[in-house]
Amino acid sequence: DTGVSQNPRHKITKRGQNVTFRCDPISEHNRLYWYRQTLGQGPEFLTYFQNEAQLEKSRLLSDRFSAERPKGSFSTLEIQRTEQGDSAMYLCASSLSSGTTGTDTQYFGPGTRLTVL
Amino acid sequence: AQSVSQHNHHVILSEAASLELGCNYSYGGTVNLFWYVQYPGQHLQLLLKYFSGDPLVKGIKGFEAEFIKSKFSFNLRKPSVQWSDTAEYFCAVSANYGGSQGNLIFGKGTKLSVKP
Numbered sequence: 032d033t034g035v036s037q038n039p040r041h042k043i044t045k046r047g048q049n050v051t052f053r054c055d056p057i058s059e060h061n062r063l064y065w066y067r068q069t070l071g072q073g074p075e076f077l078t079y080f081q082n083e084a085q086l087e088k089s090r091l092l093s094d095r096f097s098a099e100r101p102k103g104s105f106s107t108l109e110i111q112r113t114e115q116g117d118s119a120m121y122l123c124a125s126s127l128s129s130g131t132t133g134t135d136t137q138y139f140g141p142g143t144r145l146t147v148l
Numbered sequence: 149a150q151s152v153s154q155h156n157h158h159v160i161l162s163e164a165a166s167l168e169l170g171c172n173y174s175y176g177g178t179v180n181l182f183w184y185v186q187y188p189g190q191h192l193q194l195l196l197k198y199f200s201g202d203p204l205v206k207g208i209k210g211f212e213a214e215f216i217k218s219k220f221s222f223n224l225r226k227p228s229v230q231w232s233d234t235a236e237y238f239c240a241v242s243a244n245y246g247g248s249q250g251n252l253i254f255g256k257g258t259k260l261s262v263k264p
Contacts, residue, residue: 073254134199139192
């Protein structure tokens with residue numbers, strides 16, 4: 032169990048550029064979540080995958096955001112035409128379905144800190 | 149909509165003092181409750197969780213939390229804090245119903261500083 036990994040750890044970009052982040056969950060974990068955390072706030076849910084299917088998206092996830100999880104393994108989160116308001120820590124978490132809704136333990140990665148200049 | 153409130157933004161204690169961090173949630177249905185901790189420079193880690201049964205749950209490092217359904221609260225406690233408990237603590241809930249996907253709703257967090 033090597034834990035959830037995220038790359039890159041830091042990303043600085045100029046407004047209007049596209050960025051892509053990667054998350055590698057704990058192997059065998061079938062659920063994967065993306066969250067965003069801004070300064071002074073707790074993490075906010077963005078989207079959720081069960082295996083390769085994206086099952087839920089928050090209204091925070093504008094049409095400039097897209098996430099994929101091909102083959103149910105790693106996931107990518109892409110932000111197109113970045114804005115300064117996108118500056119935040121982007122967190123990935125994974126869990127193994129226990130069969131009972133909401134009782135999984137989510138294991139978090141270290142996050143990718145995005146700075147949009 | 150569900151929400152989580154953490155009463156204290158920053159708590160400063162001396163070593164050996166007792167700790168209680170407040171957490172209240174708003175949701176009318178059944179919830180699952182969590183406390184996560186983030187030590188300086190590290191990622192979020194689970195401290196403890198409550199799904200059902202005994203409302204007093206024990207977690208790692210001597211922490212415990214009590215679920216009081218009538219008060220919609222899930223306060224975190226530790227009888228005697230150590231300098232190594234300096235961290236940010238987040239309370240989180242997930243709804244427990246058929247359509248829920250288990251995403252967590254977090255509070256804003258409480259920073260705990262323990263003076264040696």
